[in-house]
Amino acid sequence: MNTNLFSYKHLLSAYTELRCQENNSLVISFLQGDNTTNTRLTTSGVSARVYKKGAWGFASHPEISDKGVRFVLDTATRNSNFLAAKEPQPDIPLPHGGVTTDRDTPEPQNQLRSEDLVPFLKEIDHYIATKYPRISSRTVSLNCSELKKTLLNSDGVSAYSYLPRSFIAIGMTVEQEGAPVRLQELFGGRGQFTDLFTAPEALFSKIDWLYEHLMRKREGIFAEAGLKTCVLAPELTGILAHEAIGHTCEADLVLGGSIAGSHLGHPVASPLVSLVDFAHTALGATCPVPVVVDDEGSAAQDAVLIDRGILKGFLHNKESARHFGVAPTGNARAFRFSDEPLIRMRNTAILPGTAKLEEMIASLDDGYYLMRPSNGQADTTSEFMFGVTLGYEVKNGKLGRAIKDTTISGMAFQVLQTVSQVSQEFKWISGGMCGKKQLIPVGMGGPALKCQVMIGGR
Amino acid sequence: MTLKELNFQALEALAQAGAEKAETILTSTEKTEMNLENGQLKLIRTTVDHHWRLTALQDQRRGSITVNKVDLESLELAVAEVMAITAASAPDAAHDTAAFQRAKTFRKGAAQPDLETMYQRLDAFTHAVATSFPRIVLLSAQLDFTGSTTFFQNSNGVDFTAQQGSYNFSVMFSAKAGTSSSSMNYSGFSSLNLEDELLNGGSLRTLLAQADQGLAPRKAPGKFEGTVIIAPDCLEGFLYSLLGITITDRPLITGTSLFKDKLDQPVASPLLTLASRPVAPEIAPGYFITADGYEAQNATIIQDGILKTFLLSLYGANKTGLPRGANDGGAFVITPGPQCLAEIVKGVKKGLLLTRFSGGAPSPNGDFSGIAKNSFYLEDGVIQYPLSETMIAGNLISLFRAITAISQERIDFGFALLPWVAAQGVTISAQ
Numbered sequence: 072m073n074t075n076l077f078s079y080k081h082l083l084s085a086y087t088e089l090r091c092q093e094n095n096s097l098v099i100s101f102l103q104g105d106n107t108t109n110t111r112l113t114t115s116g117v118s119a120r121v122y123k124k125g126a127w128g129f130a131s132h133p134e135i136s137d138k139g140v141r142f143v144l145d146t147a148t149r150n151s152n153f154l155a156a157k158e159p160q161p162d163i164p165l166p167h168g169g170v171t172t173d174r175d176t177p178e179p180q181n182q183l184r185s186e187d188l189v190p191f192l193k194e195i196d197h198y199i200a201t202k203y204p205r206i207s208s209r210t211v212s213l214n215c216s217e218l219k220k221t222l223l224n225s226d227g228v229s230a231y232s233y234l235p236r237s238f239i240a241i242g243m244t245v246e247q248e249g250a251p252v253r254l255q256e257l258f259g260g261r262g263q264f265t266d267l268f269t270a271p272e273a274l275f276s277k278i279d280w281l282y283e284h285l286m287r288k289r290e291g292i293f294a295e296a297g298l299k300t301c302v303l304a305p306e307l308t309g310i311l312a313h314e315a316i317g318h319t320c321e322a323d324l325v326l327g328g329s330i331a332g333s334h335l336g337h338p339v340a341s342p343l344v345s346l347v348d349f350a351h352t353a354l355g356a357t358c359p360v361p362v363v364v365d366d367e368g369s370a371a372q373d374a375v376l377i378d379r380g381i382l383k384g385f386l387h388n389k390e391s392a393r394h395f396g397v398a399p400t401g402n403a404r405a406f407r408f409s410d411e412p413l414i415r416m417r418n419t420a421i422l423p424g425t426a427k428l429e430e431m432i433a434s435l436d437d438g439y440y441l442m443r444p445s446n447g448q449a450d451t452t453s454e455f456m457f458g459v460t461l462g463y464e465v466k467n468g469k470l471g472r473a474i475k476d477t478t479i480s481g482m483a484f485q486v487l488q489t490v491s492q493v494s495q496e497f498k499w500i501s502g503g504m505c506g507k508k509q510l511i512p513v514g515m516g517g518p519a520l521k522c523q524v525m526i527g528g529r
Numbered sequence: 530m531t532l533k534e535l536n537f538q539a540l541e542a543l544a545q546a547g548a549e550k551a552e553t554i555l556t557s558t559e560k561t562e563m564n565l566e567n568g569q570l571k572l573i574r575t576t577v578d579h580h581w582r583l584t585a586l587q588d589q590r591r592g593s594i595t596v597n598k599v600d601l602e603s604l605e606l607a608v609a610e611v612m613a614i615t616a617a618s619a620p621d622a623a624h625d626t627a628a629f630q631r632a633k634t635f636r637k638g639a640a641q642p643d644l645e646t647m648y649q650r651l652d653a654f655t656h657a658v659a660t661s662f663p664r665i666v667l668l669s670a671q672l673d674f675t676g677s678t679t680f681f682q683n684s685n686g687v688d689f690t691a692q693q694g695s696y697n698f699s700v701m702f703s704a705k706a707g708t709s710s711s712s713m714n715y716s717g718f719s720s721l722n723l724e725d726e727l728l729n730g731g732s733l734r735t736l737l738a739q740a741d742q743g744l745a746p747r748k749a750p751g752k753f754e755g756t757v758i759i760a761p762d763c764l765e766g767f768l769y770s771l772l773g774i775t776i777t778d779r780p781l782i783t784g785t786s787l788f789k790d791k792l793d794q795p796v797a798s799p800l801l802t803l804a805s806r807p808v809a810p811e812i813a814p815g816y817f818i819t820a821d822g823y824e825a826q827n828a829t830i831i832q833d834g835i836l837k838t839f840l841l842s843l844y845g846a847n848k849t850g851l852p853r854g855a856n857d858g859g860a861f862v863i864t865p866g867p868q869c870l871a872e873i874v875k876g877v878k879k880g881l882l883l884t885r886f887s888g889g890a891p892s893p894n895g896d897f898s899g900i901a902k903n904s905f906y907l908e909d910g911v912i913q914y915p916l917s918e919t920m921i922a923g924n925l926i927s928l929f930r931a932i933t934a935i936s937q938e939r940i941d942f943g944f945a946l947l948p949w950v951a952a953q954g955v956t957i958s959a960q
Contacts, residue, residue: 101619102779102782102783103782103783105619105621105623105848106590106591106618106619106620106621107621107844109591109592109593109614109615109617109618110592110593110594110595110614111593111594111595111610111614112594112595112596113594113595113596113597114578114595114596114597115597115598116578116597126571126572126573127571127572127573128572128573128574129572129573129574129575129576130574130575130576130577131574131575131576131577131578132577133577133578133579133597133598133599134598142577146575147575150572150573150574150575151573153573153644153648154570154571154572154573157570157648157652158569158570184613184617185592185613185614185617185618186613186616186617188617189617189618189619193619207783207784207785208783208784208785244783244785244893246785249787250787250893250894251780251785251787251892251893251894252892252893252894253785253892253893293922296752296920296922296956296958297752297958297960298960323566323567323668323669324668326567327567327666327668327669327703327713328666328668328703328705328710330710333708409576409578411572411574445889445890446889446890448887450712450713450887450902451668451703451710451712451713452710452711452712452713452917454712454900454902454917454918456887456888456889456899456900457889458888458889458890458899459889460889475892475896476889476891476892476896476898477889477898477922478888478889478898478899478900478920478922480887480899480900480918480920481918482918508669508671525918525920525958525959525960526920527888527889527898527899527920527921527922527958528898528922528956528958529922529956
């Protein structure tokens, strides 16, 4: 899909975005060795969003055709007119996004199909089944997805973007005194399957690692509830950056009363903490979810949210940037063709520091080393939480017993003030999907942090 | 050619391509949605889409494809691809399609939205909130009308048509006064019409009043084990989590379910009667057809604490040898108890009124932990103060066994009908 929308440019009278989009996914799942799912999903269509006198109208249609384009333009205009008549607002133009054109490399043509992928997954499943007979249940799932977008707006901006992601999720469950204990790991990231996975054997050592931790978790104890000093592994810091700070700094939430609104220019974290929502490139490499032009047609800029502990800015679309008197940051993103762009994060990360992870753990007298997150949630008060599926108690600088699944929480701006060490080691979590009316793929990254958080337990 | 004829043609095309069994489901949807952002109506959306799933079975192999283009050219490509996917799948004798049932057409709700009334109701809502709850900030709200038509056909002769239309309202809000701000909260409901004001729907008045009271929250006093009164907004999530780890396909197929041998045995307090009623009159949207092609039936899941059914799909039933569920779950209705909420609160020595739970996904053994959001501390039978930075931890299976009271009052969300439920044995902790 690389649709030329320029032939409709003359139909865009008011401020208008016209977007064609195709989302593809291939899902293959094995449960206990049985191939339960083998399915492909393709959705595509065209949408228009029209802005007139402070009112937005949007429409989408699955037909990418002259008829479909005219339907969405007419309907979006009608919706905008209806609203503008009911709720008249000052007719102030939106800022230009500072870009004219950008085109990603077109997608490769020769991609693997089910007949190649099913045996690959079957071999992974067979490895787990034969090597680890104590496992009571196992799942192996592949999810390959693609997002292809073509955008034209009435400012003359045109862009094409292509984002492929491929993941294999492996889950294992053992029983402990009749109750199940589970651990899951996600492998993969940005790219086609063949860019990321060479042979099933390449995952075997990672499966062995997962099994070792699962057997320790099987003997795990409840964390002791309360405020604890913890070392968060890089895999957790990314979700901390996303949930605790990123959401709080989305300009629509700031306008809705987020606590970040009153802290701009003030210290909100230890001077060791700097946090950026990267557009497409970070630390010399392409990010997990690179965005060069957002879905309003703005050039995507790195948004520095915290610089050495000081809150510096927010994430913006065109309308919020106009409100705050700043340039759009390129954070307006939509997930499906039928979704309107919302202010969303892209690749949110705390920058690495100078400490070493091993030394950080060794410096912990009594606390926890938390290694793997699950789901998370944020609040406009900056209170955050996310689940922890793998962690260990630390006593006198030594790793001790594993802990059962738990949840950590805190007020972000308080927790980040307690950061006393930041590691050199840095990792991206590439499989993130953030939910805010719509889903959207995001990257989350960070180093290990030593800080104080509330931990749920008994 | 009508969409129904096209869907039949897909079934025939799959058979001609070699499918021993086949299933085609075509859903056509049109949604009209009004969006409010930070108190102002900002956007109207109209979205048209199709969802066409073709499934083939051949030599015990199953493959499927979903597309949103409904024309003959797309059909030809989809059939070729789904047969390739099917041939590549690993065989499993448990795959099947729904048995023959008599052809039926289901209808519920309006076919088209009333745009003017939608606007009037949303406008009245924002004014009513501003008047009755002046410290409330409406972060976002969506009022939509979603109309859909589904054609479900399979090679065993299943031929269902379902036409549904409903209004759905959701709102996210917090309270703000000076520099103080409450935690954000959200709720919503579904309805077949817009006869009543939006503010009267679901639990909105209760939650907005609670947010207004939540501007000066405090932490719970230390760490203790107490009683939690789970509010209706919060209860649905707990129900989905409990049933998801105990009576659905995955935990029963893998044998990890702690309820696997509990059919017709006690699994919860005898005070609890829980039903899933997707075709009941008290459920506004609901659904008529299960995901695997059976006419959905209402079902009692737990009767007086006794487990009465699993929620297994056809595949799950074939895999485990256990009976297939009468529906796909959801549309929960809990039978009210004899006490009013005020009496239940009076009976709590120390605990929480849990209005929202923000927690990690529960473990497969039912352990959960997370933050008590928008909640209130209870002591000596009195609501003491709103809470912040307070965590709870417990076990879902133990929690439902430890229910001590269910309220007379229920919240009608349209998609569920739920009371307040009190249970003991939850660890509550704050710094």
